[in-house]
Amino acid sequence: MSQINNSFNHKQSSHCESGVVSNMLSNAGFNLSEPMAFGLASALTFAYLPFVKVGGMPLIAYRMPPKTIIKTVAKKLGIKLISQKFSSASAGMQALDDALAQGKLVGLQTSVYYLPYFPEDMRFHFNAHNLLVYGKNDQGDYLISDPVFEDVVTCSAADLQKARFAKGALAPKGTMYYLDKQPHVVDLKPAIYQSLKKTGKMMNGIPIPGIPFFGAKGIDYLAKQIANLEQKSNKYARLYLAHIVRMQEEIGTGGAGFRFMFASYLDEAASLTQDPQLDDAAKLATEVGDLWRQFAMQAVLFCKNRQSISFADISDSLRQCATAERALQQKLLAITP
Amino acid sequence: MKLDEVPQDNSPTYSGHKKLVYAVDEQGHYHKVKSSGWDIESFATQLAVEDLNQQTLDAYADAKAGRVSPLAYHMYKARLDVTSLAQATGKFEWQIKRHLKPKVFAKLSEQKLQTYAEIIDISIDTLKTLPSQP
Missing domain, CATH: 3.90.70.30 (Phytochelatin synthase, N-terminal domain)
Incomplete structure (x- = not known):
């Protein structure tokens, strides 16, 4: 051979x-860079799909479905x-x-x-x-x-x-x-602004009543499920919360369910475009990520069988993430080239 | 997350590996940092892994007592469950559940056993038996 x-x-x-x-x-x-690939593809999102089960638990995703990044980046850069x-x-x-x-x-x-x-x-x-x-x-x-x-x-x-x-x-x-061939050098600036608009649009979920599973709406929906864990067994509640934390941290997300990677994209894009609007957005995205990490700590605190934390506390912590994501969404949509 | 807040907890679930995360410096600019683990994440992973191991042990005991077929044990051992095994084999969940019954499993054709053996990545002989230790 x-x-x-x-x-x-x-x-x-x-x-x-x-x-x-x-x-x-x-x-x-x-x-x-990796954050550039992620951000240009507008890969950041949130989805909670209770009817798709992974190991008996609902699917929770912090990014767009597999192959989105490869396909979108190739399209944006005109690569075959x-x-x-x-x-x-x-x-x-x-x-x-x-x-x-x-x-x-x-x-x-x-x-x-x-x-x-x-x-x-x-x-x-x-x-x-x-x-x-x-x-x-x-x-x-x-x-x-x-x-x-x-x-x-x-x-x-x-x-x-x-x-x-x-x-x-x-x-x-x-x-x-x-x-197929060597990629040409392209000006990334237009693609950056396009990608931010797209991510911003997706961040509150899809505008169809009765579908609360995506974006900030989806985060609120998940928070509601957590508040309702009271009615489930302690074992199920612990595994459920652990499952969310694993999807957010363990599966190679760069921390906080890709929120830090996205913030890093905004930071890099800000220096590339010399646009202070993007600097502000990067700071907001970092705050969003920090809130997700706090939520993970609270969730695992319950898993460790501490009596000090209630489902309402954990649920509130997640609602704060949704609120912060809505603020970031406003910021992203307000950015003009 | 600031650079000095990146956890370095040497998590056993990382098996000595390091993961890359993104963190900010004092000016709010991002850098790549390697992390040897985070206790919070590691606890969640271990909880899930322990649950899977318990399911495997339960299936072993049940199979040993003749309440389920050896397929139940090998399925959980390979980190599969009825749903994912059904997806992987292209069967319905009720078919998998039937094959978890010892009497039905004993009569399965070589071809059907081969399908399971391939997905679980073991030989047919191993699939039909239980190891001496779970």
């Missing part, structure tokens, strides 16, 4: 998808991305080898559960984890830049194949993608 090692410079990220986009573009000569799916696993692995042999950096969608380099406590059935393959060593193992890891890792062909062809919700079906 021939050895391939395409030149590659790995940078650790908070989140897999924005990290892959950042690493892929930066290595193609177009420097784009070649993306393929495969019905046969061997064809999928062959296509990966061929693309590597052509010197491409290849993005893959995978299931975390089948990647042996993940620590035991982080391995669960999540099918939309993104990583970059940049070569193959002489044992036939793939050289991988997994954006959430400090250093590059390797993975055997058999394990990588399982991870790429895992079944279930969001099944990757071998999805792989790579850049």
Whole structure:
């Protein structure tokens, strides 16, 4: 088996998808930080979906669905991305080898559960984890830049194949993608203002009565569910609150459910545009993130079986996040280029 | 979150890894910082992992006593539940629940067993039996 090692410079990220986009573009000569990729894609949101269950718990998301970042960034920067799916696993692995042999950096969608380099406590059935393959060593193992890891890792062909062809919700079906040509340098300023308008519009939820699951409305709705935990068993209440905190912190969000990453985007965009309106928005976003961290502390305080905290307290703490997000929304919508 | 507020709690759930987070300096500008863990997050993770482990132990005891099929144990051991196993196999939840009954499971075809074995990432022989320790 021939050895391939395409030149590659790995940078650790908070989140897999924005990290892959950042690493892929930066290595193609177009420097784009992770928060820039996240922010330009208007990926910040909030969704509470009680009818979609993850391990028996409702789905809570702090960002737009998988692939949004990759697709939107490619569109905004006018980059052509070649993306393929495969019905046969061997064809999928062959296509990966061929693309590597052509010197491409290849993005893959995978299931975390089948990647042996993940620590035991982080391995669960999540099918939309993104990583970059940049070569193959002489044992036939793939050289991988997994954006959430400090250093590059390797993975055997058999394990990588399982991870790429895992079944279930969001099944990757071998999805792989790579850049067609070198991206051109583009002026990011118009895209920045567009992205802020879009994020602002999404932040209060969707304007259809009876659908309270998104944006600040969704946060208030979740706060109401927490206040109602009184009627559930103590065990369920603890697992429910722990689940929210895990979705917010554990799943590679850069802290506070992507709120700090978004604030970092505003900070970087402010220096790029020299626009003080964005500086103000960045400060508000940081306050929003700090409130989410406080909420997490309160929720886990209950999980630790402290009598000192009530569901009403935890619920109030979350309502403060909703209020702060509405203030940030006003700020974002008021920004003019 | 300020730079000096980034938690460095050496969480066991990180297994020695570090995660990247974003934090502000005194001027309110952002920097990337590595974090070795946060007790708050780690407690939530451990609570969830303990719950999964308990489900696995319960399924082991139930399977040993013949109340459920070995599939129940292997399913929880692989961090799956009825919903996610149904999604992964393309079956209905009621079908999975039926296959958790020892009598029904004993009569499953090799092909059906193979489907489960592949998803759970074990051999058919392992799927049909219980290990000596859970």
